[in-house]
Amino acid sequence: MKKSTRALVGMVVLDLVILVGAWWMIEQTESGAWNSNDPAESIRIVTTTAGSAIGIITVVLLLAFFVHRRAGN
Numbered sequence: 001m002k003k004s005t006r007a008l009v010g011m012v013v014l015d016l017v018i019l020v021g022a023w024w025m026i027e028q029t030e031s032g033a034w035n036s037n038d039p040a041e042s043i044r045i046v047t048t049t050a051g052s053a054i055g056i057i058t059v060v061l062l063l064a065f066f067v068h069r070r071a072g073n
Contacts, residue, residue: 004064004065010061015058019050022050029042
């Protein structure tokens with residue numbers, strides 16, 4: 001597998017892991033399994049953090065994809 005393809009696959013896998021983790025945390029908060037003084041604020045923090053992480057990972061791995069593609073890998 002080319003390095004550029006590995007970068008894209010890694011991006012998709014990491015983004016999905018973060019997305020599923022955030023969804024699970026939100027479900028735990030909404031169902032009451034996790035106690036929170038302010039569930040809406042907790043959900044806002046989870047979604048903001050997950051969105052930021054997905055954005056950073058996507059940018060870094062897309063840059064890696066283009067760098068490897070330009071190098072012929």
